[in-house]
Amino acid sequence: MPAANRHVGEIRTPSTALGGVTVRVPAKVNLQLAVGPLREDGYHDLVNVFHAVSLFDEVTATEPADPGAGPITVKVLGESADEVPLGEDNLAVRAAKALAAAAGRTYRADLLIRKTIPVAGGMAGGSADAAGALVACNELWGLGLPREDLMEIAADLGSDVPFALLGGTAIGTGRGERLTPLETSGTFHWVFALAEGGLSTPRVYGECDRLRAAAEAGVPEPAASEPLLAALRTGDAEALGRALANDLQPAALSLRPDLARTLDAGRALGALGAIVSGSGPTCAFLARSGEHAAELATRLADSGVCRSAVTAVGPVEGAALVP
Ligand SMILES: C[C@@](CO)(OP(=O)(O)O)[C@H](O)COP(=O)(O)OP(=O)(O)OC[C@H]1O[C@@H](n2ccc(N)nc2=O)[C@H](O)[C@@H]1O
Numbered sequence: 001m002p003a004a005n006r007h008v009g010e011i012r013t014p015s016t017a018l019g020g021v022t023v024r025v026p027a028k029v030n031l032q033l034a035v036g037p038l039r040e041d042g043y044h045d046l047v048n049v050f051h052a053v054s055l056f057d058e059v060t061a062t063e064p065a066d067p068g069a070g071p072i073t074v075k076v077l078g079e080s081a082d083e084v085p086l087g088e089d090n091l092a093v094r095a096a097k098a099l100a101a102a103a104g105r106t107y108r109a110d111l112l113i114r115k116t117i118p119v120a121g122g123m124a125g126g127s128a129d130a131a132g133a134l135v136a137c138n139e140l141w142g143l144g145l146p147r148e149d150l151m152e153i154a155a156d157l158g159s160d161v162p163f164a165l166l167g168g169t170a171i172g173t174g175r176g177e178r179l180t181p182l183e184t185s186g187t188f189h190w191v192f193a194l195a196e197g198g199l200s201t202p203r204v205y206g207e208c209d210r211l212r213a214a215a216e217a218g219v220p221e222p223a224a225s226e227p228l229l230a231a232l233r234t235g236d237a238e239a240l241g242r243a244l245a246n247d248l249q250p251a252a253l254s255l256r257p258d259l260a261r262t263l264d265a266g267r268a269l270g271a272l273g274a275i276v277s278g279s280g281p282t283c284a285f286l287a288r289s290g291e292h293a294a295e296l297a298t299r300l301a302d303s304g305v306c307r308s309a310v311t312a313v314g315p316v317e318g319a320a321l322v323p
């Protein structure tokens with residue numbers, strides 16, 4: 001084999017020969033989640049300011065070990081793995097199948113998901129796994145589809161999936177799937193208080209509609225918060241803390257009143273901002289520094305107001321191959 005070809009071969013073979021293609025995908029927190037009125041298709045128009053944080057799931061795609069198994073198999077390890085569906089309902093399986101369909105043939109892969117992102121926690125772990133499967137299978141199958149094509153497949157899989165591919169900080173409109181990256185300065189330090197159990201996203205949107213109907217107040221069209229965008233541009237953590245806003249928070253608190261105690265505890269410990277992450281039940285706290293985040297996490301966990309507390313930074317990049 002000529003030296004140049006051998007070099008190409010040497011670069012490409014290790015990813016599959018040594019245990020497949022692995023992709024690391026971040027969780028998200030919503031810095032602003034403005035929810036418009038219920039649409040006829042059952043969705044809500046949003047202004048959704050997504051922020052990718054350094055809690056990662058890993059998705060590994062390998063050539064199938066058992067030729068008799070289904071075209072796409074999945075195993076899940078880690079954080080609340082037993083709560084993740086293993087069949088056709090698994091978002092990573094759906095993503096791999098959608099990618100194969102877009103490529104126009106049946107491809108096979110075994111998927112292994114290592115979870116760190118809490119399941120049904122309002123941090124888009126399932127969406128992260130779907131984005132990870134898209135990137136991993138695109139590589140494993142040598143399809144070479146550009147990111148724009150993966151973004152289109154992602155939007156059909158779920159409103160949050162395109163952002164898991166993009167990462168960083170971005171504003172999502174429509175269902176949340178139409179993304180514009182946002183300019184930010186510096187790094188923000190976060191603490192996430194993980195709760196016992198999860199919350200169903202459709203149920204939280206439903207509760208939001210119910211509370212709004214009961215209040216008989218009009219629902220304005222969602223609009224981006226200028227103070228929030230300015231705080232992101234300048235990297236002003238105190239201003240960002242004040243500007244955090246989540247229209248789903250009253251609904252999440254209505255379904256899980258215990259979360260009010262968690263938020264109060266974080267505020268009392270000096271968090272710059274305290275908010276339910278997306279549809280919850282994870283609570284997000286903005287800290288002043290890495291040291292403050294570590295102290296906040298320890299004290300929150302010790303105070304018994306959550307199952308556990310973890311620190312993270314943001315923004316971080318979206319779904320990326322692990323070399
Ligand atoms: C609330 C958010 C905030 O980022 O995420 P989570 O906090 O749950 O992770 C998202 O809007 C969730 O996005 P995702 O989880 O991808 O939802 P999808 O699969 O697209 O939709 C699930 C269901 O949520 C409701 N839904 C979702 C998006 C939207 N703009 N309006 C809605 O009403 C609908 O009932 C829909 O049937």
Ligand SMILES: Nc1ncnc2c1ncn2[C@@H]1O[C@H](COP(=O)(O)OP(=O)(O)O)[C@@H](O)[C@H]1O
Pocket residue numbers: 083084085089090091092113118119120121122123124125126127129130198199201279280
């Ligand atoms: N790979 C996956 N990881 C996590 N949840 C998944 C996955 N595939 C499907 N699900 C289902 O999606 C639901 C929402 O999960 P998740 O994305 O973790 O939460 P959220 O929508 O609150 O951010 C879970 O209850 C689970 O049944």
